[in-house]
Amino acid sequence: MEGETLNLPFIDLSAPDRISTAKLIRQACLDHGFFYLINHGIDDGILKRVFEESRSFFCLPLQEKMKIERNSEHRGYTPLYSETLDPSVSKGDLKESFYIGPVEAQIDRNQWPPQEFLPHWRSTMECYYEKILNVGKILLSLIALALNLDEDFFEKVGALTSPMAFIRLLHYPGSPTISEDGSYGASAHSDYGMITLLATDGVRGLQICREKDNIPQIWEDVNHVEGAFIVNVGDMLERWTNCLFRSTLHRVLMTAQERFSIAFFLDPNSDCIVECLKSCCSETSPPRFPPIRSGDYLRERLRVTYSEKV
Numbered sequence: 001m002e003g004e005t006l007n008l009p010f011i012d013l014s015a016p017d018r019i020s021t022a023k024l025i026r027q028a029c030l031d032h033g034f035f036y037l038i039n040h041g042i043d044d045g046i047l048k049r050v051f052e053e054s055r056s057f058f059c060l061p062l063q064e065k066m067k068i069e070r071n072s073e074h075r076g077y078t079p080l081y082s083e084t085l086d087p088s089v090s091k092g093d094l095k096e097s098f099y100i101g102p103v104e105a106q107i108d109r110n111q112w113p114p115q116e117f118l119p120h121w122r123s124t125m126e127c128y129y130e131k132i133l134n135v136g137k138i139l140l141s142l143i144a145l146a147l148n149l150d151e152d153f154f155e156k157v158g159a160l161t162s163p164m165a166f167i168r169l170l171h172y173p174g175s176p177t178i179s180e181d182g183s184y185g186a187s188a189h190s191d192y193g194m195i196t197l198l199a200t201d202g203v204r205g206l207q208i209c210r211e212k213d214n215i216p217q218i219w220e221d222v223n224h225v226e227g228a229f230i231v232n233v234g235d236m237l238e239r240w241t242n243c244l245f246r247s248t249l250h251r252v253l254m255t256a257q258e259r260f261s262i263a264f265f266l267d268p269n270s271d272c273i274v275e276c277l278k279s280c281c282s283e284t285s286p287p288r289f290p291p292i293r294s295g296d297y298l299r300e301r302l303r304v305t306y307s308e309k310v
């Protein structure tokens, strides 16, 4: 399962020349659909605290965690094996997670662990949410430039009015016996939305497959880089760009060592229509996907992942 190591491009969010940065982003999204984001302005301290609070939460007894199990609003705890990212793999993924979503119209549909157990948990997560959402929005303005669009394109199409933006805390407990029965920390999948910003803890496991139709598939290791986010393009951005930007298949191996990561999925407002950009199609290259409403698309993808009935 050892993969080749991959040298992903680095994007420096503090670089003054936005046009050059946009060009580098464009190339990264064409080649890999993945890149490292550095100098993003989120300091080590807050990230460290989020990792610590995440660890404390997952250490709680299962019965406490199950009291705030993921609800119909897609917020809360998901236990081990509850998610099957790759439906061709029969067993669920060996990970547990916790989703924190946006506060919409001043209604907080999030579930929070009891304050008596974790007094600083909520404030830490809320602080991180604000910071990472801000970085995500800056990045999207550069992505718009990278597509030769106005930098406020995603605002203008309503994607950022009230984005479906979720923090997902992830815990892979690891397994002392690594079986070859097709179990993964996260089985092969692409992300569903616009962009994902991932913070990792240094334990290996994440891999990408750039050509999913090649047989055999080649999986390459994405190494942890201290202080950098791993950013990837999701399926809705791939649809917008008619596959110019790649939503790349990735997975997390099951390793002996326990692993934590923090994903942030930045997805369009649920009413936003995602349809092929004019600049990404032509007579010879027609749109590959019909327009979809972001909220409907995400709901359907999650339904399949969590094997829910309609």
Ligand SMILES: O=C(O)CCC(=O)C(=O)O
Residues within 6 Å of the ligand: 168, 170, 186, 191, 198, 200, 206, 250, 252, 260, 261, 262, 263
């Ligand atoms: O934990 C990781 O490194 C990746 C997680 C992931 O791909 C996901 O949750 O979509």
Ligand SMILES: [Fe+2]
Residues within 6 Å of the ligand: 189, 190, 191, 250
């Ligand atoms: Fe993913």
